[in-house]
Amino acid sequence: MNDAALDGLYRAIADGSTALLLADEHCVTVPAATQLRVLSNRVDVAERMTQVGLDCTLNDFDLSEFSGIERIYYRVSKEKPLVHHCINQALALLPLGGQLVLAGDKGDGIKTYYDKARTLVGADKSLDKSKGSAYIGRIQKRTAPTALLDDSHYRELQRIADAPALFSKPGVYGWKKIDRGSALLIDALESLSLPGSESILDLGCGYGYLSVLAHASLPEARIVATDNNIAATTACSHNFQLHGIAGEVLPADCGHGIESRFDLVLCNPPFHKGFDVHGDLTRAFLESAAKRLKPGGLALFVVNQFIALEQRAEGLFARCERVAEGGGFKVFLLS
């Protein structure tokens, strides 16, 4: 899907080593710049930027290691606490006279973000339509920020559930909730009682719900959890420590680079309704699962009711059996 806001932002970039692009999951393409520095929270985005020679840092949008930055470019993210966090950090980092360029779609709330941000540093209004409902706004920092936007304590891990205790943080997929599909997958895992599951891969782990619950029913299993989002792997690592889970948490794009083979793969693949800019992510996750299973290994996938998983799994698995459904989700056992 074409992102007019991102295209508009990339066109506005004045290249140079004092310019910084904050690149989240929207950045499925690369800008035509060579000196620009980039900060991303996503492994796949960071790899894309590095491949074209850009100097890209991978972390959970911690701008504290940057200095000498005079222009910051940011296509606003989907989640409000993350957008507020990035705006707060950007406005604090820039010198007086420095510029924050914000882009986004009307539906993203760009006009509100722009007005809030510009008010904090006394900037004149300079917001233009770039294409369709996409806007681009320039904010010149005139004063130190007079306040901070509410970022829901973006940097902090927060307890979101008891029994079992789970920690999460803003910036993680559905960070405050337990995904109903994932809960259905865990019910299925418990009722199937799969023997011999000594090693488990949690593919697209988020804050680690599937790993923590799988550990409760298979406490001897070694678990590797992976996600492309650094906010997610940070929270998941904390939950691994808290529950004494043997294994590791690895940042990776779709599990790429993980060489081990597993008895069991657990996965609730990402899906962006109406925003599937990544192509067929479900197929990519199925391919990754198939590659990382030992011979005879099993995978449990949960997807939305309307995703034809059977079709997408064709040619990858010998068996694909629907083992549970409910609440708009279906769970499949693949072997």
Ligand SMILES: C[S@@+](CC[C@H](N)C(=O)[O-])C[C@H]1O[C@@H](n2cnc3c(N)ncnc32)[C@H](O)[C@@H]1O
């Ligand atoms: C539907 S969520 C499931 C999260 C978690 N397993 C749970 O049950 O709560 C999908 C996860 O896939 C991750 N993800 C998206 N694209 C990815 C990619 N290319 N590689 C690895 N993980 C990805 C997202 O960050 C998100 O945490």
